[in-house]
Amino acid sequence: MERPAWAPRSIDISSPSVSRIYDYYLGGSHNFEVDREAARKAMEFMPGLPKIMQANRAFMRRAVRYAAGEGIDQFLDIGSGIPTFGNVHEIAQSARPGARVVYVDHDPVAVAHSQAVLRENEDADVVAADLLKPQEILGSHQVQRLIDLKRPVALLLVAILHFVEDADDPYRAVAELRDALAPGSMLVVTHASFEGIPLPREQAEGTVDVYKDIRNPLIMRTRDEIARFFEGYDMVEPGLVPMPDWRPDTAPEDEDPYSFSGFGGVGRTA
Amino acid sequence: MRAEPDGPEDRLRRFATIWSRAVFPVTSTSLTRPEFEEQLLPLARRLSEALRARTFEAAEGRGVGAALVAAHCTDPEALSRALDCVDAYLVLYCGEDGPKEALRTRSARLQHAMAAGYAEALRERTLTEQQAISQAALTARSAVAEALHDSEARFRAVFEGAAIGIGIADLEGNILQCNGALLRMFGGSEQTMRGRKVTEWTHAEDAPQVWRLYEELVRGEREHYHVEKAFYRPDGTALWTNLTVSLLRDADGEPQYQLALMEDTTERRLLNLRLRYEATHDALTGLPNRTLFFERLEKALAAGEGQRFGLCYLDLDGFKTINDSLGHAAGDRLLVEVADRLQSCATAPGEMVARLGGDEFVALTTGPGTEREVDELAGRIMNALVTPISIDGRDLTVRGSVGVVEGPAGERGAAEVLRSADITMYRAKSAGGNRFELADPEADARAITRNGLTTALPAALDRGEFFIEYQPLVHLGDGSVRGAEALVRWLHPQHGVLGPDRFIPLAEHTGLIVPLGRWVLEQSVRQARSWQERNSDAGPLRVNVNLSPCQLTHPGLVQDTVDILEREGLDAQALCLEVTESALIGADDDLLKPLRRLAEMGVDIALDDFGTGYSNLANLRRLPVSILKLDRSFTQGMQQFPADPVDLKIVEGIVSLAHSLDLAVTVEGVETGAQAEQLRILGCDTAQGWYYARPGPPERLHELALVDAVG
Numbered sequence: 001m002e003r004p005a006w007a008p009r010s011i012d013i014s015s016p017s018v019s020r021i022y023d024y025y026l027g028g029s030h031n032f033e034v035d036r037e038a039a040r041k042a043m044e045f046m047p048g049l050p051k052i053m054q055a056n057r058a059f060m061r062r063a064v065r066y067a068a069g070e071g072i073d074q075f076l077d078i079g080s081g082i083p084t085f086g087n088v089h090e091i092a093q094s095a096r097p098g099a100r101v102v103y104v105d106h107d108p109v110a111v112a113h114s115q116a117v118l119r120e121n122e123d124a125d126v127v128a129a130d131l132l133k134p135q136e137i138l139g140s141h142q143v144q145r146l147i148d149l150k151r152p153v154a155l156l157l158v159a160i161l162h163f164v165e166d167a168d169d170p171y172r173a174v175a176e177l178r179d180a181l182a183p184g185s186m187l188v189v190t191h192a193s194f195e196g197i198p199l200p201r202e203q204a205e206g207t208v209d210v211y212k213d214i215r216n217p218l219i220m221r222t223r224d225e226i227a228r229f230f231e232g233y234d235m236v237e238p239g240l241v242p243m244p245d246w247r248p249d250t251a252p253e254d255e256d257p258y259s260f261s262g263f264g265g266v267g268r269t270a
Numbered sequence: 271m272r273a274e275p276d277g278p279e280d281r282l283r284r285f286a287t288i289w290s291r292a293v294f295p296v297t298s299t300s301l302t303r304p305e306f307e308e309q310l311l312p313l314a315r316r317l318s319e320a321l322r323a324r325t326f327e328a329a330e331g332r333g334v335g336a337a338l339v340a341a342h343c344t345d346p347e348a349l350s351r352a353l354d355c356v357d358a359y360l361v362l363y364c365g366e367d368g369p370k371e372a373l374r375t376r377s378a379r380l381q382h383a384m385a386a387g388y389a390e391a392l393r394e395r396t397l398t399e400q401q402a403i404s405q406a407a408l409t410a411r412s413a414v415a416e417a418l419h420d421s422e423a424r425f426r427a428v429f430e431g432a433a434i435g436i437g438i439a440d441l442e443g444n445i446l447q448c449n450g451a452l453l454r455m456f457g458g459s460e461q462t463m464r465g466r467k468v469t470e471w472t473h474a475e476d477a478p479q480v481w482r483l484y485e486e487l488v489r490g491e492r493e494h495y496h497v498e499k500a501f502y503r504p505d506g507t508a509l510w511t512n513l514t515v516s517l518l519r520d521a522d523g524e525p526q527y528q529l530a531l532m533e534d535t536t537e538r539r540l541l542n543l544r545l546r547y548e549a550t551h552d553a554l555t556g557l558p559n560r561t562l563f564f565e566r567l568e569k570a571l572a573a574g575e576g577q578r579f580g581l582c583y584l585d586l587d588g589f590k591t592i593n594d595s596l597g598h599a600a601g602d603r604l605l606v607e608v609a610d611r612l613q614s615c616a617t618a619p620g621e622m623v624a625r626l627g628g629d630e631f632v633a634l635t636t637g638p639g640t641e642r643e644v645d646e647l648a649g650r651i652m653n654a655l656v657t658p659i660s661i662d663g664r665d666l667t668v669r670g671s672v673g674v675v676e677g678p679a680g681e682r683g684a685a686e687v688l689r690s691a692d693i694t695m696y697r698a699k700s701a702g703g704n705r706f707e708l709a710d711p712e713a714d715a716r717a718i719t720r721n722g723l724t725t726a727l728p729a730a731l732d733r734g735e736f737f738i739e740y741q742p743l744v745h746l747g748d749g750s751v752r753g754a755e756a757l758v759r760w761l762h763p764q765h766g767v768l769g770p771d772r773f774i775p776l777a778e779h780t781g782l783i784v785p786l787g788r789w790v791l792e793q794s795v796r797q798a799r800s801w802q803e804r805n806s807d808a809g810p811l812r813v814n815v816n817l818s819p820c821q822l823t824h825p826g827l828v829q830d831t832v833d834i835l836e837r838e839g840l841d842a843q844a845l846c847l848e849v850t851e852s853a854l855i856g857a858d859d860d861l862l863k864p865l866r867r868l869a870e871m872g873v874d875i876a877l878d879d880f881g882t883g884y885s886n887l888a889n890l891r892r893l894p895v896s897i898l899k900l901d902r903s904f905t906q907g908m909q910q911f912p913a914d915p916v917d918l919k920i921v922e923g924i925v926s927l928a929h930s931l932d933l934a935v936t937v938e939g940v941e942t943g944a945q946a947e948q949l950r951i952l953g954c955d956t957a958q959g960w961y962y963a964r965p966g967p968p969e970r971l972h973e974l975a976l977v978d979a980v981g
Contacts, residue, residue: 020403116409
């Protein structure tokens with residue numbers, strides 16, 4: 001009985017989804033009451049959560065522009081979620097017309113939505129697949145069609161790795177992906193951490209518990225643990241840092257204190 | 271566009287800056303604040319122009335409100351801050367020199383329009399996004415449904431197309447669904463299956479655990495089981511299957527259905543039965559073969575207390591002759607007839623007849639009463655062979671020898687029992703055949719030892735397990751030691767020292783006597799040479815070595831002997847070869863030729879055990895013999911005093927005859943001084959026996975010779 005790996009037995013919109021919660025944080029309406037309820041609960045502990053998401057989006061925007069500026073015109077965004085605005089393909093294609101983007105998510109609703117959004121876009125597509133099965137991603141016809149793995153690729157793992165438990169060995173999956181990329185490729189990662197959150201840890205843990213309750217545990221990792229995802233890659237200056245500190249366009253001092261939660265960084269393979 | 275300081279353009283930009291600073295913190299845009307300000311600048315210009323336009327255009331205010339939503343200012347706080355900003359700064363920065371009151375009124379109206387436009391755009395956006403996400407959810411759902419439908423269709427195809435039978439029943443055993451393969455196996459239709467109960471499917475050959483496993487499964491105590499099970503087909507024939515039954519649980523883990531997978535093994539089973547039959551039966555006679563017989567015998571021997579077994583091992587007498595003279599086809603027909611007759615001898619439960627191969631058959635009886643039954647069985651077998659067997663118009667008389675073994679179960683293994691039967695059968699055969707003998711543990715043991723020694727002989731020579739003892743030969747005239755007889759011994763690792771009578775016949779039988787004899791000759795010659803070297807004063811010590819009949823006919827005898835003498839440097843005169851009288855009875859010239867050659871070289875030939883055979887005394891002249899060794903039976907009568915006068919006369923006659931033929935006489939078995947004295951008086955030349963010395967190591971003989979020389 002072969003069932004597509006991504007297809008759950010049914011679509012249960014009565015349980016919250018992290019991509020729709022993320023959309024809610026960003027002021028979108030691509031969400032249902034269950035999602036908003038979970039988001040509001042999480043925000044009870046960390047009212048500034050939306051600012052962290054915003055910092056993620058801003059970091060990603062700068063990283064994509066940087067990669068495009070370095071000559072990269074192929075982007076693989078795993079854990080893309082529900083693209084509300086300022087998506088990779090918009091940024092990349094405005095920086096480099098004709099840039100190719102493949103989104104990957106395992107949430108069937110996010111995938112269906114992305115398909116609708118990208119219907120008119122020849123150079124962008126979406127794959128329903130799981131980060132933990134890199135071969136399914138790399139072997140998908142979308143990747144085969146749009147991305148030439150013999151040339152440099154920017155691999156984006158933005159706000160996704162902190163949803164993978166150690167038991168599922170995210171390091172192995174990321175290593176497998178890294179190994180598939182040509183020299184000159186870049187790895188863009190942001191990751192949640194207790195480091196940088198402008199709150200006592202006990203309070204931040206309340207948010208972690210909310211994610212646990214919705215069966216999408218949020219795995220807080222230390223900076224060192226996050227740095228291991230870049231094994232074998234050289235860090236682009238300034239390295240793995242709080243997101244607003246990474247190649248800012250404006251003075252980071254103006255940023256909301258919450259936006260310094262967690263880390264972001266870009267690595268490049270020689 | 272560089273703005274003139276404090277000109278209208280510069281003031282407009284300052285307004286946009288203030289506005290962006292107020293709103294930016296509550297937007298969720300990913301733009302930087304300066305970029306965001308760039309987005310607000312055109313909106314500020316529109317407001318500025320609408321402020322000063324001749325007529326009030328609400329659409330402009332609404333447009334700016336809507337544009338805020340488009341710039342991702344979806345948090346209502348963004349509107350609030352935007353309106354605060356317009357209220358406080360629009361007239362100030364963009365009013366230029368217009369009438370303040372009118373401008374304020376216009377500003378207020380623009381704000382109302384902005385609020386309305388924002389609300390409307392936000393509502394639109396919210397509805398659009400809600401619709402988009404709902405649509406996405408629906409799409410995803412139908413994609414999943416489609417995938418499930420596909421997989422269900424595939425599953426159904428698997429179910430229907432599978433080569434193995436699949437059936438689903440509820441936990442009460444009501445059959446709910448069966449696939450085509452299962453229906454075909456049973457030879458029934460869907461109607462005949464549906465509504466039936468699994469529990470009706472009992473079969474006479476169900477293993478005892480089949481229904482226990484079933485009960486455990488439907489009670490939810492077992493997830494699956496695997497059995498070999500038979501079913502009745504509607505036509506009454508048996509369907510044999512490999513059956514796997516699994517318990518299906520619902521989402522909460524409650525047992526719900528049972529799933530049966532069955533593979534039709536009927537054909538395979540028949541084939542296996544046939545292969546098994548072929549593997550366990552003799553193709554010629556159809557009797558059980560050695561394999562099956564051993565299985566049964568082992569089972570009988572493993573039976574519990576009070577159980578016994580009886581075994582008759584039959585070998586036909588002279589079957590080879592029949593085969594050779596009438597041909598194998600006739601031989602085979604004879605065997606088939608014998609098999610049929612034997613079969614009719616063992617018809618009771620617990621009895622069986624098997625063919626082990628060739629003309630060897632066995633009959634087995636088991637149970638508590640075999641002590642009596644096995645004799646009757648053997649009797650029946652002998653009886654069955656009495657009537658001649660007619661082959662090609664000839665009546666052939668068939669005889670057989672039977673070895674019978676009987677005993678309690680649990681004491682011996684099958685191989686041991688069969689060996690005992692075999693040995694006993696040979697006993698019957700060597701007693702003349704056409705009889706049966708009962709197994710006797712002592713006879714078995716002797717046979718087993720003989721058998722063991724025979725197989726151990728070749729390795730024993732390689733491992734140096736043989737050694738030689740020497741018994742002195744004493745000159746009766748002066749009592750001096752003149753030489754010694756070499757006697758071979760076997761130091762067997764288990765049985766200890768064995769005399770030649772235990773193994774020489776075996777060595778002759780297997781042909782090992784030739785290398786063994788050569789070894790003995792070599793050792794003895796070497797020993798004689800060594801005595802001579804160490805004791806040159808006492809005259810040459812000779813050595814006597816026995817030759818077996820086998821060695822006598824061996825073509826290498828003369829050459830081997832010459833080689834050994836030369837190699838060891840011993841004179842031929844110092845060697846005496848002893849040949850038994852019986853080996854030379856009726857000897858022709860061919861057999862005597864090697865002995866003559868040896869005699870010509872100077873080797874003495876002694877006729878051993880003289881007087882035990884029926885020698886043609888006249889024949890003695892013809893033999894190349896120089897010494898007669900009188901058998902000990904002649905000297906036994908002289909152990910007492912006075913000696914048996916008849917014995918005395920005989921020995922006196924033999925000595926006289928020998929001397930007249932120029933033969934020396936040696937006597938064996940001298941055990942007393944009286945004997946020795948008597949024999950000396952009778953004229954015997956040399957003697958050996960316990961009176962002088964028992965056989966011993968070579969050093970001992972050396973000492974005797976020394977004593978003799980000194981004495």
